[in-house]
Amino acid sequence: MSTEDRREQLLDAGVELFGRRPYDEVSIDEIARAAGISRGLLYHYFPTKRDFVVAVLRRAVDVVTALTAPDPELPPVERIDAALDAFLDYAENHAAAYATLFTTRGGGDPEIRAVMDEGRERRVDILLDGIAGQLLADGSAARESPVLRSAVRGWISFVEGVLLRWLAERDLDRDQLRVLLREALIGAIAAAGRVDPRLGLAAGPG
Amino acid sequence: MSTEDRREQLLDAGVELFGRRPYDEVSIDEIARAAGISRGLLYHYFPTKRDFVVAVLRRAVDVVTALTAPDPELPPVERIDAALDAFLDYAENHAAAYATLFTTRGGGDPEIRAVMDEGRERRVDILLDGIAGQLLADGSAARESPVLRSAVRGWISFVEGVLLRWLAERDLDRDQLRVLLREALIGAIAAAGRVDPRLGLAAGPG
Structure with missing residues (x-):
């Protein structure tokens, strides 16, 4: 999977996870598990959980705007x-x-x-x-x-x-x-x- | 000044201070100075700054509701x-x-x-x-x-x-x-x- 595709897949997984449960209750391990990657690889794309949360939110705003x-x-x-x-x-x-x-x-x-x-x-x-x-x-x-x-x-x-x-x-x-x-x-x-x-x-x- | 009067005076001072500047930028020392009391006495009424902020907010809600x-x-x-x-x-x-x-x-x-x-x-x-x-x-x-x-x-x-x-x-x-x-x-x-x-x-x- 290309870097860009992998990043997209992670953001989609984040949108779904945070959609079902408050994002402050979802751990980095769960996110990695849901995306089927290691915790280390997740950190490679998003150095902190906050970086991930912000990127997921940006993604959701784009999706809602298009929809x-x-x-x-x-x-x-x-x-x-x-x-x-x-x-x-x-x-x-x-x-x-x-x-x-x-x-x-x-x-x-x-x-x-x-x-x-x-x-x-x-x-x-x-x-x-x-x-x-x-x-x-x-x-x-x-x-x-x-x-x-x-x-x-x-x-x-x-x-x-x-x-x-x-x-x-x-x-x-x-x-x-x-x-x-x-x-x-x-x-x-x-x-x-x-x-x-x-x-x-x-x-x-x- | 009675305990109750003093508390009221502190809350009024807080409403005015926080009205002019974001409350996260106002220090406990400034609050005490504005109310003309010691830092120690302020802590006697409100053990933490957060207790004070919450009480001031409650006060402001009451005032706005009445007004x-x-x-x-x-x-x-x-x-x-x-x-x-x-x-x-x-x-x-x-x-x-x-x-x-x-x-x-x-x-x-x-x-x-x-x-x-x-x-x-x-x-x-x-x-x-x-x-x-x-x-x-x-x-x-x-x-x-x-x-x-x-x-x-x-x-x-x-x-x-x-x-x-x-x-x-x-x-x-x-x-x-x-x-x-x-x-x-x-x-x-x-x-x-x-x-x-x-x-x-x-x-x-x-």
Whole structure:
């Protein structure tokens, strides 16, 4: 196996392991065993467990970003639903990692926080271009408006808060959860429109 | 000074100090100096710096909860605005503490997290009783609905995300910020109403 392929395989194993159990409870030995390699070889690729955790997180952010990319073939509301479904599937299948990360914020680790913040900023840009811009009467205003950027950034936190609660309580069904998150996004964009009149919705509330 | 008064005075000094500078950068000596007592006496009240940080945080949560209590004399929308203004004043005047806490989630400290989670749950209940219940056609449904609780919990995270960004960027004025947060709350409650038809708004959007 090439160095690059082996590294990829290790990261995939990490995503699966940390998805099922909090990463601070998973030992280096378990990681090596799950990947079918020696502890020494694992250290060759990732000198510390923290290096591995950060690389796995970066990988997960890339995967989620690709999975939830808005589909330009779909009308805006269906686009939100499709992206949310992909995101919720991933979060459910990696619930332990999601809960650990968003509860502890990486335990104050600045590098883990930086990866999370970068992922969030990428999602804001994607949502501004691929969703908010489509919902607005004048889509070109989407990227320029600090109010809209704030609203979308706020909605990303909204999703984090709702999902953390949901993974613990499971007192909504998946459809209810998706509709709540979708309508809250449309509501947040409409709220931005009440602050900045250039941001009127093309149709719907507001 | 009585033991209780002295303890209160120390907590007030901590709230002010940590409000201006990240609490992990403030030494025990500085805290003692600011409170005008010896390091030894400070340790008498709080055996470790962490004990002090947790107690200060608990104090700040109590103060914010009292400051932002919805005023039953006001109509619902003005009630939201008044609570938000009080909250934003406090957050601006204690920006360092706000940013540290909500960026690091207490650096993974379970006790700090527990205080933050309790504070958030109290705010959810207060918002359900004092705000959401007033905006709904049938206010008695407010406490019973997991959808509405999720929406309000999500909005609290929305505020955290927007405010963290705002304290760093300051690219909205205070009025714009308040209107965005208020309209996002009304939007989140309306979003819950789209999931659970018992939750129709008494008036306004939705």
